[in-house]
Each structure stands twice: as C-alpha cells, then as structure tokens.
Amino acid sequence: MNTSDSPPTAIYLDNNATTRVSPGAFEAMVPYLTNLHGNPSSAYRIGREVRAAIDHARRQLADLLGCSSRELVFTSCGTESDNAAIHSAIEASGKRHIVTSNVEHSAVKNHAEALERRGFAVTYAPVATDGTLDPAAVAAAIRPDTALVSLMWANNETGVLFPIIEVGALCQERGVLFHTDAVQAVGKIPIALKDLPIDYLSLSGHKLHAPKGVGALYIRRRAPFVPYIIGGHQEKGKRGGTENTASIIALGRAAEEAAAAMDDENTRVRALRDKLENGLLAIEGAAVNGHRTQRLPNTTNISFEGCSAEALLLMLDRAGVCAAAGSACTTGSVEPSHVLTNMGLARERALGAIRLSLARENTGEEIDRVLEILPTIVAELRANPPDVSTLRELATS
Ligand code: PLP
Numbered sequence: 001m002n003t004s005d006s007p008p009t010a011i012y013l014d015n016n017a018t019t020r021v022s023p024g025a026f027e028a029m030v031p032y033l034t035n036l037h038g039n040p041s042s043a044y045r046i047g048r049e050v051r052a053a054i055d056h057a058r059r060q061l062a063d064l065l066g067c068s069s070r071e072l073v074f075t076s077c078g079t080e081s082d083n084a085a086i087h088s089a090i091e092a093s094g095k096r097h098i099v100t101s102n103v104e105h106s107a108v109k110n111h112a113e114a115l116e117r118r119g120f121a122v123t124y125a126p127v128a129t130d131g132t133l134d135p136a137a138v139a140a141a142i143r144p145d146t147a148l149v150s151l152m153w154a155n156n157e158t159g160v161l162f163p164i165i166e167v168g169a170l171c172q173e174r175g176v177l178f179h180t181d182a183v184q185a186v187g188k189i190p191i192a193l194k195d196l197p198i199d200y201l202s203l204s205g206h207k208l209h210a211p212k213g214v215g216a217l218y219i220r221r222r223a224p225f226v227p228y229i230i231g232g233h234q235e236k237g238k239r240g241g242t243e244n245t246a247s248i249i250a251l252g253r254a255a256e257e258a259a260a261a262m263d264d265e266n267t268r269v270r271a272l273r274d275k276l277e278n279g280l281l282a283i284e285g286a287a288v289n290g291h292r293t294q295r296l297p298n299t300t301n302i303s304f305e306g307c308s309a310e311a312l313l314l315m316l317d318r319a320g321v322c323a324a325a326g327s328a329c330t331t332g333s334v335e336p337s338h339v340l341t342n343m344g345l346a347r348e349r350a351l352g353a354i355r356l357s358l359a360r361e362n363t364g365e366e367i368d369r370v371l372e373i374l375p376t377i378v379a380e381l382r383a384n385p386p387d388v389s390t391l392r393e394l395a396t397s
Pocket of ligand 1: 016017076077078079080082105107152154155156181183184204205206215
C-alpha cells in the first residue's frame with residue numbers, strides 16, 4: 001500500500017481527473033483530524049482554534065482568486081458549487097431560461113437537463129470545431145427571461161479556455177447573472193476576480209492538490225444568493241452542514257501552494273505538455289483535439305487514427321501510465337464524449353481520443369518514457385486491433 005510518503009510508481013497523467021494531495025496540504029490537515037477535532041461552531045478553545053483555521057484557509061483561497069474572503073463559501077465539491085450557483089440564480093430571479101454551452105461538465109449539463117424536464121428553457125450555445133466559443137453565440141441566446149449564463153472557464157477534456165471576461169461583461173450589460181465553472185482553471189491559470197464581471201465561480205479542491213470532497217463557491221458581493229443546502233447557520237447561513245474542517249484547511253494550504261507554483265505551471269509544465277504533444281504528433285495519423293493556444297497549460301487531447309481510446313488506455317495502464325478518455329467506457333461498449341462530438345469530430349476520431357493532463361509533479365524523464373511507450377502501443381494496436389474479448393482480458397489482467 002502507498003502511504004503519503006511513498007510516491008506512486010505509475011506515471012500519472014490524469015491530473016484533470018484528480019490530483020495527488022500535496023505533502024503541504026496533507027501536513028496542514030492532520031492536526032484537524034486528531035487533536036484539533038473540535039466543532040468550529042463550539043465556543044471552547046479547540047472549537048475556536050478550528051474556526052480561526054477555517055478563516056485563515058478562506059483568506060488563503062481568497063488570495064489565490066483575488067477576491068474578498070467574505071465572498072467565499074466552502075462546499076463539498078465542484079458539483080455542489082455548480083448546482084448551488086444555478087439554483088440560486090433561478091430562485092433569486094424567478095426567471096425560467098438559462099444559457100450554457102454544449103460542452104459543459106455533467107455537473108452543469110445534467111442540472112440543465114433536469115431543469116428542462118421541469119419545464120425550464122435552456123439554450124446550449126454551440127462551440128467551434130476547435131472547441132472555442134464565440135461570445136456572439138451567447139449574446140444571441142440571451143432573452144428577457146434569462147436567469148443565468150453558466151459557462152465553464154476551461155474544458156476538462158480539451159483544456160480549451162472560454163472567453164469568460166467578455167461573456168461576463170456582456171451579461172452585466174444585459175442584466176443577466178453569470179456563473180463560471182472554473183473547476184479546471186483555478187490553480188492552473190491566474191485569476192483575479194476583483195472587478196471581473198463574474199457573479200458566481202465554482203472550484204474543487206481535488207483538482208488543485210487538496211483532498212476530494214471539498215470545494216468552494218465564490219459569490220460576488222451583492223450578487224443574490226439563495227442557499228442550496230439548507231440546515232444550520234454555517235458559512236453565514238449560505239451552506240448548512242458542519243464544515244469539513246480538515247479538508248478546508250488543506251484547501252487553503254493548497255491554494256497558497258498553487259499561487260506559488262503558477263509560474264511553474266505556465267512555463268515548465270506547459271513545456272512538458274508541448275514536448276509530449278509534439279512528440280506524439282510525429283506519429284502518423286495523430287491529431288490534437290481543441291485549440292492549440294487558447295488552452296490550459298497542462299492538457300492535451302489527442303486522437304490516433306485506427307486506435308480506440310479504450311485499447312490505448314488499457315495498454316498504457318499495463319505500461320504504468322495513467323491517462324483518460326472522454327468517452328464513458330464500459331469495456332466493449334463505448335460512447336464518444338459529448339464534448340468531442342459537439343465540436344463536430346467524427347465518431348471514429350472521438351472514440352480514439354485520449355486526454356493526457358500534467359501537473360507539477362511530472363518530470364521530463366516521465367515524458368520521455370511516454371514518448372517511447374506510446375508510439376509502440378499505437379503501432380501494435382494498428383497491427384493487431386484487439387477484439388472485445390481481448391479488451392476484457394486486458395481490463396481484468
Ligand atoms: N466541473 C468540471 C469542469 C470538472 O472537471 C469537474 C470534475 O471533473 C467538476 C465540475 C466536478 O467537480 P467535483 O468532482 O469536485 O464534483
């Protein structure tokens with residue numbers, strides 16, 4: 001079993017799925033799982049100390065985002081933050097239409113679809129073939145009864161960045177609330193919320209080296225808010241439920257570390273991603289999915305003609321490399337990702353797409369190793385495409 005001190009031996013290139021808890025974040029949370037176990041709402045010393053530590057974590061996160069700590073509410077995850085923002089805008093405005101894109105994460109997509117089933121109207125602004133979004137498509141979709149525009153800052157599959165500031169400005173002009181799902185953007189690109197035309201922003205701890213099961217929602221000062229989780233008075237009445245204290249404190253530390261690592265992310269990690277991508281593009285029939293520059297520094301999404309992503313991932317796993325496909329795979333039956341198909345990619349190309357997402361732990365040696373392994377895997381799969389039973393064997397061996 002791996003402990004926190006023994007790094008995993010796999011080459012981990014699936015950091016958009018989740019990241020490793022940083023040693024600093026881990027260390028910060030331990031006292032709050034042991035001696036400082038008090039309830040932050042309790043008036044005695046260990047309660048007060050935990051309350052002070054949560055307030056400190058909130059300031060650390062506010063510093064990363066360039067906002068006031070009073071504008072942050074801790075939640076259980078990115079999904080809850082997204083749901084809370086959408087719910088709030090609808091309840092507060094009383095309006096029955098929302099605008100989003102056709103490549104959102106299921107945290108927004110499935111909520112929008114659930115609203116449609118309840119009689120709300122939703123417009124899904126389309127993206128271009130490189131995954132980018134034209135703000136004009138959003139402007140055209142806004143109606144007098146629009147409660148909210150909700151757009152992801154960075155796409156989890158392709159890394160493509162949306163023009164969040166431009167769209168926020170046009171929402172402000174039209175008097176429409178604006179939410180961004182920034183789960184993939186926070187900690188990877190600089191964000192300075194003060195003065196930005198954003199009403200709500202969602203983030204998730206486990207995408208930036210904090211534990212799973214903690215997130216936050218930014219609610220701009222004076223933006224309307226109707227709580228999604230109703231219960232106790234925690235989070236100034238904005239989110240009921242005893243705080244996940246240890247994880248909140250780890251998130252604060254992780255936010256501070258992310259700010260310090262931002263330059264590394266945008267120089268060394270970006271260079272590693274580019275080296276990996278350019279090396280893989282030398283394979284005949286390889287193609288990148290998504291805009292090459294309007295993109296997160298850590299992500300590449302790439303298809304290999306004649307190979308299924310499912311087989312590629314299984315072979316990579318056997319070689320000790322963790323990667324992802326956008327498609328929902330259950331061995332033998334695969335549906336292509338809605339992100340790639342809504343970008344207009346042919347089914348075959350979407351089914352052959354894998355996502356490699358880096359983080360600050362990745363090294364040049366790891367990238368060199370993947371550049372040795374992957375061309376061989378692609379060549380093997382092209383020479384001997386596996387049938388369903390071979391795939392099942394690979395998946396269970
Ligand atoms: N939004 C985006 C863009 C994501 O990538 C994810 C997770 O992959 C989420 C929301 C959901 O975050 P969480 O896993 O914290 O619920």
